[in-house]
Amino acid sequence: MNNTDAYSRYLAATASGWELLEAFAARHGSLSAATIAHHDGISQAQAKRFQLTFARIKPCRALAAQLSHSLDVLHLISGTIIKVNPRHNDLRAFLDKMLRACHLKSVADAEHILREILATAKKPTRPARVNRINFAHKPDDNNMVRFLGKLRAEDARRIQEKFQAAIRAALRENESLTGDVAMANLMVNAILRGETTNASAPEHEYSPAVVMSVDPNVDLERGVINTASGASIPLEDAINYHLRNTGWVLGVSQTGSKAKLEFIAPIINTRFSTGTHRLGVMLETLMCARCDTPAIFCHAHHIEAWAHSRRPRDWEDLTNLCPVDNSLNDDNPNAPPRNGRVERDERGWPGWKYSPDGRFHYNPNPVFRHGWRGTIADILANQA
Template sequence: MSHLDTYAELQFAGIDLLEEADRYSRGELTERGISSREASRLLKLSRTFFSKARHPRKQRDAVEAARRRRHSVDTLEVIRNTARGVHKGAEVGMWDLMVEFCDYEGSYDEIKRRTKQRVLEINLRVPDRVEKARSRRTLHISATITAWGTRRFSGEAPAEDLDGFLPLIDERTRALRKADNKLTFEQAHYDAVKSLLTDGEDGEKLAPVDKTYTPLVVVSAEDAFEIIEGRGDDVLLAATDGTQMTGRDLINERLSDYTYFGLVDPVNGPINLYQGERFANFKQRALARAETILCAWDGCLTPADRCEIHHIDAVSQGGGTDLRWLTPLCGHHNGRNDDDPHAPPKNGRVERINGKIHYRPPDGEPVRHREPVARMGMMDVIDRSPRSPSPDPEP
């Protein structure tokens, strides 16, 4: 049997894979070579089908049907996500649909179309469906920047809302493509939305958003000399909003009137902040963000500027409020952090080890943030300096 045949055969054992994955932690799955993203997906699905449920009999029926129909993991994910879309108060509940959908026959695409149509028909009969649809409105803009220098954004809106302004967007899209036949439909669609946001519906120009930085410059003395001497193209810097730039970009385009300079200690971390002019408020927050650039939780890509300042050792556990106890964590990971280091680990916690911030998982050794931009913060800058003492070995 070829590798491709083995892969195809596994597609028919989706529920068995989820049942087996339910016995492991996320860390144990990644140790087997499964990506962290795929491990999270498998565990989320396995909890649906095998963790304690409010309707255990229906859960068992759904599992039996999924095994009988030999659905793939992808198909089971579609079934769960679509069934969860049924409105509260509908004539059929989520777990009734889970049992029904798991017993469907057909390919992934066929089941995806069929389940979507079924839930839509059910929701259309809910009296307050418009209000319920509106409660699901979202607009997600990614916190990270892609290698292309773009940000991804996606959203969901009530059909009635979109029907109100889509004709205007489509009209501008057609006009833009007529003026420039090299534009793809997707490019023209984006430009149409952007023009409506920046010009207004009646062509009135809105005030542009000021995108200059008031930065805390995380740069070594050697790199600063290169920038001053006009060789900044070769120096890559990181800002605490998660973006990266060259030294030339920083000088020519992005500096505001006020520049921060950070002082760093190789063992204790950031210790003070100085500013070229006027006040230096919130120096602890600024330095904490400059140390990690991103959320300090390994794998999180939220820029430090969008994070909360976390006490590494909680005040209730004897921690202080000076800089060595502070680090940025996004709201999600700040809530998940195991604050009590003496309690049984559940989600993991951030710690300062040998002067640097580490994430200690609940079932493994502490690690530093592996995202490249996170390794451009203050403590890494001094590591790269030839005058810096040899860094202590990682634990």
């Protein structure tokens, strides 16, 4: 294909956006954006954009097919129509109006036209909100959660006045400290500990997992835990030992290079003594087997669905999957692959496979391997 042919095809594609979207929908149906991106070699964001645009324009598909909008204009209309409140407006009528108004218009003109149409939509009346705060759902790479708040001017002024003396004192004592960090420290200390003058970084109490390698056929019968360092601890003492900030005792057996969780018991936090299977799953990989969702927000996913396996439950059958990935998982391993499914490799690690004979795709986040399975893997590597 020469350059002229390539450009001609591009112009043809941009002049018939709805035909492209219908062809896309016919090709992929209800497949997930991740699966489409994997099969077609496009980005997941691009696949998702195609899906959303098709779904939002579909109510007026006959009109969209009749008019010759470019794909870029259809994407613009798709992004605008979702800003129209369906409880106070006729969504289909607005979509029809947008499609007709943008007929034969350039992207720049369509953007201006859509902005004017959107301004005519009715908006719900809401009482003025004051003193509101929001927390981000997920921490960033540094385990920090974004905090966003808006306060009435009078309340903000009084808070600043209350903390100013402590902030100035903290800055004099610590040159590396900044005003915003000192303010954050003061807020945490005031809310959690009732301290309104301490601007130093608050001390946090952690509960890391204590992983102990055991042979369940011998150690549990004798009531003794053999640690990886060779020490023996009575099981009852290990469970009841009131050691500050130690968290949980996990018993893990080793078969070759594979680790398996045998039991879990709380040392201090007895209020978590129920739901041991759930805790074992959370502590294995600390996050979703496919994305960065922390384990606390994940489902305990059954790799072998009961409807298709009918086998007893064990630790190997459970892993962390966030609600989105859990809904995408192909539960029936014998059915034709659609989105893919989570499985375990020969070492026990959970990974995503797009097809039964495909390769494993592991979560690349380093935290994924910081749980008890990763700790045992490190121990085995050092023993080799």
